[in-house]
Structure formats: C-alpha cells, structure tokens
Amino acid sequence: MKIHKYDTVIVGAGGAGMRAAIESTKRSRTAVLTKLYPTRSHTGAAQGGMAAALANVEEDNWEWHTFDTIKGGDYLVDQDAAEILAKEAIDAVLDLEKMGLPFNRTPDGTIDQRRFGGHSRNHGEAPVRRSCYAADRTGHMILQTLYQNCVKEGVEFFNEFYVLDQLITEVDGVKTSAGVVAYELATGEIHVFQAKAVIYASGGTGKFFKVTSNAHTLTGDGQAAVYRRGLPLEDMEFFQFHPTGIWRMGILLTEGARGEGGILRNKDGERFMEKYAPVMKDLASRDVVSRSIYTEIREGRGCGPEGDHVYLDLTHLPPEQLDAKLPDITEFARTYLGIEPYTDPIPIQPTAHYAMGGIPTNVQGEVLADNTTVVPGLYAAGEVACVSVHGANRLGTNSLLDINVFGRRAGIAAAQYSATVDHVELPEDPASLVVSQIERLRSSTGGERVADIRRELQETMDANVMVFRTEQTIKTAVEKIAELRERYLNVSVQDKGKRFNTDLLEAVELGNLLDLAEVMAVSALARKESRGGHYREDYPNRDDVNFMRHTMAYREVGDDGTESIRLDYKPVVQTRYQPMERKY
Amino acid sequence: MATPTLDKADAAGTPEPGFADSPYITATFRIRRFNPEVSAEAVWEDFQLEIDPKERVLDALHKIKWDHDGTLTFRRSCAHGICGSDAMRINGKNRLACKTLIKDINPAKPITVEPIKGLTVLKDLVVDMEPFFQAYRDVMPFLITKETNEPTRERLQTAEDRERFDDTTKCILCAACTSSCPVFWNDGQYFGPAAIVNAHRFIFDSRDDAGEQRLEILNDKDGVWRCRTTFNCTDACPRGIEVTKAIQEVKRALITRRF
Numbered sequence A: 001m002k003i004h005k006y007d008t009v010i011v012g013a014g015g016a017g018m019r020a021a022i023e024s025t026k027r028s029r030t031a032v033l034t035k036l037y038p039t040r041s042h043t044g045a046a047q048g049g050m051a052a053a054l055a056n057v058e059e060d061n062w063e064w065h066t067f068d069t070i071k072g073g074d075y076l077v078d079q080d081a082a083e084i085l086a087k088e089a090i091d092a093v094l095d096l097e098k099m100g101l102p103f104n105r106t107p108d109g110t111i112d113q114r115r116f117g118g119h120s121r122n123h124g125e126a127p128v129r130r131s132c133y134a135a136d137r138t139g140h141m142i143l144q145t146l147y148q149n150c151v152k153e154g155v156e157f158f159n160e161f162y163v164l165d166q167l168i169t170e171v172d173g174v175k176t177s178a179g180v181v182a183y184e185l186a187t188g189e190i191h192v193f194q195a196k197a198v199i200y201a202s203g204g205t206g207k208f209f210k211v212t213s214n215a216h217t218l219t220g221d222g223q224a225a226v227y228r229r230g231l232p233l234e235d236m237e238f239f240q241f242h243p244t245g246i247w248r249m250g251i252l253l254t255e256g257a258r259g260e261g262g263i264l265r266n267k268d269g270e271r272f273m274e275k276y277a278p279v280m281k282d283l284a285s286r287d288v289v290s291r292s293i294y295t296e297i298r299e300g301r302g303c304g305p306e307g308d309h310v311y312l313d314l315t316h317l318p319p320e321q322l323d324a325k326l327p328d329i330t331e332f333a334r335t336y337l338g339i340e341p342y343t344d345p346i347p348i349q350p351t352a353h354y355a356m357g358g359i360p361t362n363v364q365g366e367v368l369a370d371n372t373t374v375v376p377g378l379y380a381a382g383e384v385a386c387v388s389v390h391g392a393n394r395l396g397t398n399s400l401l402d403i404n405v406f407g408r409r410a411g412i413a414a415a416q417y418s419a420t421v422d423h424v425e426l427p428e429d430p431a432s433l434v435v436s437q438i439e440r441l442r443s444s445t446g447g448e449r450v451a452d453i454r455r456e457l458q459e460t461m462d463a464n465v466m467v468f469r470t471e472q473t474i475k476t477a478v479e480k481i482a483e484l485r486e487r488y489l490n491v492s493v494q495d496k497g498k499r500f501n502t503d504l505l506e507a508v509e510l511g512n513l514l515d516l517a518e519v520m521a522v523s524a525l526a527r528k529e530s531r532g533g534h535y536r537e538d539y540p541n542r543d544d545v546n547f548m549r550h551t552m553a554y555r556e557v558g559d560d561g562t563e564s565i566r567l568d569y570k571p572v573v574q575t576r577y578q579p580m581e582r583k584y
Numbered sequence B: 001m002a003t004p005t006l007d008k009a010d011a012a013g014t015p016e017p018g019f020a021d022s023p024y025i026t027a028t029f030r031i032r033r034f035n036p037e038v039s040a041e042a043v044w045e046d047f048q049l050e051i052d053p054k055e056r057v058l059d060a061l062h063k064i065k066w067d068h069d070g071t072l073t074f075r076r077s078c079a080h081g082i083c084g085s086d087a088m089r090i091n092g093k094n095r096l097a098c099k100t101l102i103k104d105i106n107p108a109k110p111i112t113v114e115p116i117k118g119l120t121v122l123k124d125l126v127v128d129m130e131p132f133f134q135a136y137r138d139v140m141p142f143l144i145t146k147e148t149n150e151p152t153r154e155r156l157q158t159a160e161d162r163e164r165f166d167d168t169t170k171c172i173l174c175a176a177c178t179s180s181c182p183v184f185w186n187d188g189q190y191f192g193p194a195a196i197v198n199a200h201r202f203i204f205d206s207r208d209d210a211g212e213q214r215l216e217i218l219n220d221k222d223g224v225w226r227c228r229t230t231f232n233c234t235d236a237c238p239r240g241i242e243v244t245k246a247i248q249e250v251k252r253a254l255i256t257r258r259f
C-alpha cells in the first residue's frame, strides 16, 4: 500500500473533472485519479451541444433559459441553482472558446447556435436557437479542449486508477472527508490518497440498463463509494430515457438531428409527435417524446416485424446538411445498421441516457450529509452530482453546461477550502475495506458469474423501471435486485492476477450497479406520482402537494449487520417560478 | 489450445444489431495472448463462437471474456468508436474493435486479433500508451495566443477558417495511425502521425499564434521529415481523417512558412 498526500484530489477526468482540475491546479496541489485515460471519458460521446443564451442568432436571454430548465425538470429543479446555471452558461461557453474549442461559426464569425428540445423563446412561445455546437461532436471537442488545457496547466493525472472507497474521519463529531482509496489497474496495488478536499466527478451509472447510450464504464462508482459511507443519494428514481437510441443497441442519435429538422414517424409514416406536443412537436422534452414513442408502439403503430421501434426520418434533409451538421450520427447508422440515412429512415427506440439524481450538493459543489449539513472537504460535480439543476428531467445540452459551470465552481471552492485547512487524520487502517473487498473477490470459489448477474440486472431494469413504471413492476425489480445481491456474494472471478485485472474490476463495478439499482427502485416505489422521467402508470399525474420534494436515500446498517434503505425528503428551492402544468 | 464454443442462449447479454433475420455463424477468433505473470512468451489462442456476423469484434471479445475466459484483457469504454480505447490489429490491420463488424472481415477464416504494434505489450491486447501520449504532449497541443487582453466575447473566426482544420479536430487519440506506421515500428522516437495530426489542428487554426514554434518542434530529426508517405496511417484512421494529407500540409508549411 502506498500513501500519497495532496491538497485536492479529483475523482474522474471527464468534462466535470477536468474543468475542476484546471481551476484547482492553479490554486492547490492537485491530483486527478481516473479509471480511464482522460480522453476516453464519456463526455466525448456527447453530440448535440451546450446551451447558453448568447443570442448570437436570435433574441434570447438567461431568464428564458432558467425558465425552460425549471419547466423541463417538471418543477423539481432547485430554482436558485438553475438561475446560476443559465447565467454562468454564457461565460462557460466563452471560456471554452478562449481555451480553443472550435465551435461552428455563423456567417459573422460568432459561435453558431441551433435548436434543441425544450429550449424556447419567451417561456414556451417557440423553439429558440440556444445550443452552441461543434458539428455533432460537441462533447468530443469539449473533452479534447479541456484535456489540452490540462496539459497546458500541467495537471497531474493518475491514469487507470480506480477509486473504490471514500475515507471519512469524524472531527468534533462532524463527518469530514479525509481522502480516497484507489486501485491501480496496471499493478493491482492499493493507494491511499490523503487530501484536504476531494471532488467526485466520476460520471453516471447507466450500465444498470441494457439498452443505454452509456459507456461500459459508467457504473456509478462515485455514487456507490459515498453511499456506502452513509451519505445520502438524491432523486435516484429520476433517470432520463432519450427518445432516439439506435434500435436494440442504444447508441445515441442526437436530438440535434430533430433540431436540424428530423421527424419521428410510426409505421404508417405519420408524424405522431404532432398529436402529443402540438407546439414543440418532435422537439418536446425527452420524457414526453420517449413516452409518446412507447405509446405508439403499445398501440400497434410501431415499425418492423415485431412493431418494437419507430423511425427517425432524415431523408427530406439535403445530404449536404447531414454531412455538415450530423456527420457522426449518419455514419453510426451506416456502420452499425447498414442504413443510408440520405434515403432510408433510421430505426430507433428510447435508450437509458442520463442520471438526474446523484450525490446531493449545494451550488458550491459541497456534498451534503443530510438536508442541510455540509461534509467538510467533500465536493461533487457533473453527472455524479445532484445540485439539482435538472430536477425530474434534464433538458438536452444542459449537462455539458452543468459539467462546465459546476465543475469550475467545485474546482475553485475545493482549492480555496484546502488552502485554509490542514489535512485531517486518516482513519485507522484506511485501506481495509478495499483490501478485504478485493481479496474476497479474488479468492472466492463461488459459482456465480459476473456476466450472468449483470445481464439479469440489466434485463430486469429495462423491463420494470424504464419509461413506464407501476407499483407491480417496481416491486418485481426490487425483489429481483435483492436476489441478485444475494447471489453476488457468491461471485468469483477467473483472473486471479495482479496486472490489468479487468475481470476483478468488472466484479467490483457490478457491486456498485447492484447497490445503485436498489436505491433507484426503492426511491421509485415510494414516489407515487408521475414527474419528468419518472412515470407511474398507476399514478399518472404530478402531485405537488405530496411530492414536490427531493428524495434522499440513506444506507442503514442494523446491529445485526442487515442493510436497508431509509428514505427521507428535502424541500425544493423555489424562487420566482410557480409550478404549472407542463405542455409542449 | 482452448476452443470453447458458445451457444445461442449465451448470446443474450449483448445487443444484437438491428436485423431480425440474421443467421448465426460459427467464427474462430485467434487471439494473441500475453501475460507476464504466467509466461514470458506470447501465444496464439483460438476461440470458437456462434455469433451474429452483424455484431462487432468487441462483442465477440466480450463474449469470450464474460462467458469463457475472464482473463482475456483489453481496453474499451464507449463501444461506438468515439473514445479511442480499443485500437487493435484485426486480421493484420489496425482497427477499432467496436467499429468493426464481423461480417466485414471474412469470418469464414480465423479472425486474428493482436495488440497494436510499436508500443510495449503489457497484457494480452493492452499496450503501454505513455510514449504515444508523450509525443502528443510534446507538440504543445493547446491554443496559444499572443493577445495581452483577453477579448470579452468570443474570438471571431470565419466559417472558412474554421473549416481549414476541421478534419484534424476529429482525432480521438486511438493510436491506430501511429502504430501502423513502419517508421514508428523501427524507431519509437519518431513523433508519429497522431502527434503531427494534433499539431496540424493548431498550426492551421486562425486563432493560434504558436504555429512557428510547433513547426520547429516538428522540424526535428524525429519530426515530420521521417514520414515516408506510406498511407498506412490514413488507411488505419477510424475517424476518416486524411492523416497523410495533414502531414504533407505540415511539411509544406515548413518549407513555405505559410499556414
């Protein structure tokens, strides 16, 4: 075991982690621990764009953006945070441009902007051009630009280091962050990083679903690490299902395709979104469009022999426009489906896409231990966190924005904090939990296989807690997850070695997915209403009286060692916007 | 040699691409295995799978790892050609495993899968990427401007100026190009195509002021003049970047000092 000492440790090198690192490296001795090489992070997969009311191509302002974000989030958004997001968006985009990001340009040479779902002029009047973009590889350009600037600033990376545990020390009765424990992939060695401040920026947790746009590596490691240490997870029942994933594969086809004029059609060729969202049509918010697609499928208007998908039709758009604006996604259709989007519609279905919930933080990125108390020295930003700017449903282009705005804020706040305090003492035998976890998995002779349990988990989640949920389906999921957790205790790995033991780490990741799936299902069961991404067929309406509040899920361990989940609730911060019915 | 066979029931976990009528075939994957904890020698190992030919080579590797041999080791993340993790030599050519469909590489014969060349193999298909990233860092891959006062708004750039370096912004640093280059195989000191591509991305960006410096770096004996224009890199690039053309443009800029 090796011990390292830093002022600030950042867990993750996606957009949020690197944006934080650029700030914190300038102000404090910083280490970035990342399980992937930075440029492999899933921010690079983001396509469509990043929202900011620059008003470069038409009238726009940050107040309209704030309103859209709150409405899009079905009023579960903390309104003070949404206002910060929308206001700071403008500088966030300009900062990236100054760092070198090659945005698409208008004829005047300014940053070009395009339409995106749920973004409107003047509180819902009509779609507005607010998304700043670089073709359909905006996330790629953000990730590259941030990495380039990390190289410039000399950010210190520990690549292929898996953070597996959060260290907490009680200081005068207050839970305080002391550092993290990481596993080095290349050698199997365990490292303890003592740090005054830790920032989690470890991304989402989509891999508990089968059809997903998320990378294999998005397994919620950060959420699981803090949750296991008794800290809460907020709003985990809210997961976004993006309307246009490639049929069965889940690979994303950006909403930008509809922003450019693409149309969803059922088997009769009907533009069915006109029925469900007369104003915004194909550009209504994602939860609305995903439900509409499944309604079409259920009512027998799905396409293909099994009627299990619909079409994204781009054939009426000029090939030059597709080449210039959507080169990557048209290539996905050619590579993976053998379909030519110039002439043929693309089969699509909703795909599990984005975790609205996560580690609760305030607007400085400080992690909360309960509804109000901050954990000194602990920060989170990006998809791993829940500020909450996305509420019950995130608007497209607001996440690339979130990682930049709150990544930057967390980086500054953490570095400033670490400049004012000393290291707190490490807990005794700090690596013990990780050592025993690794040893148990490596030496187990149990008969269960990681791949089997993961498959069953993913199938259960797709079948029971996806776009439509009921008490019955969620209970089925809860029971199945409990069974899988039991079986997980008997999991064994074939690779017993130290070097690059990805077999072992997949087992660890599966443990995280199981924990988080359970939190999601239990939180969903208790929320007896429909709001944003959480749709209960048995409670189809939003219930502001009982449920306009955030779920806070805590792991409890009884005296006999049994684990359970305790749910609590946190009020939504409301400033100037009264909840209204959401229509698009 | 182990030759486990997968049956269809086992195939449930990985999504089948969108063809309801596609028949399964039996394909042999011949994989270059190396694990210094076990043996100092690399060996070939065959795996036989029943697989839908419209699946990716990455799906096949997952089937082997998940259902037969958990020790098989490779990097991957996004599974759709955007993160650059899984460049490998498939049937002797550098490709991304997640962007290569089995039907496109003649599954009638054994499909060979080996690590990319020119970088030290650490285990199975995993190579040491550090020298590759070092060459990248050496070309100063970040925007450098001379202006003393930062503009308050964005810098302006015409659509044509933006287009000038569009191709080289697509790079995902997968190393398929560099590790297909015979010059790089013979001499690991050569910067290699990927570093030159990333230098090109800034040299031809109208907002950048450090083109001269980068050209000097590439004027080095291990720089751009080592390129022998074999086009291996352009053929290998999974992002369709015209790598050789970018290298030629850098060479021309070194001669004319215009860019």
Ligand SMILES: Cc1cc2nc3c(=O)[nH]c(=O)nc-3n(C[C@H](O)[C@H](O)[C@H](O)COP(=O)(O)OP(=O)(O)OC[C@H]3O[C@@H](n4cnc5c(N)ncnc54)[C@H](O)[C@@H]3O)c2cc1C
Binding pocket: A011, A012, A013, A014, A015, A016, A017, A033, A034, A035, A036, A037, A038, A041, A042, A043, A044, A045, A046, A047, A048, A049, A050, A051, A138, A139, A161, A162, A163, A164, A201, A202, A203, A204, A213, A214, A215, A218, A221, A222, A252, A254, A353, A354, A381, A382, A383, A384, A396, A397, A398, A399, A400, A401, A403
């Ligand atoms: C296909 C796709 C398209 C999208 N398009 C858009 C879009 O157009 N606009 C938009 O606003 N949003 C979009 N999103 C959402 C957005 O891209 C993501 O939410 C965002 O990029 C997440 O960034 P992040 O920095 O939080 O996490 P990531 O970029 O996922 O990075 C996570 C980092 O954490 C590290 N990590 C994870 N676990 C560990 C561990 N245990 N130890 C150490 N390190 C760890 C990883 O190595 C990685 O570096 C899209 C998402 C997807 C999947």
Ligand code: SF4
Binding pocket: B170, B171, B172, B173, B174, B175, B176, B177, B178, B193, B194, B197, B236, B237, B238, B239, B240, B241, B243
């Ligand atoms: S130029 Fe192409 S092949 Fe080379 S590293 Fe970049 S993406 Fe990979």
Ligand code: FES
Binding pocket: B075, B076, B077, B078, B079, B080, B081, B082, B083, B084, B085, B086, B096, B097, B098, B099
């Ligand atoms: S797994 Fe990301 S490029 Fe292949």
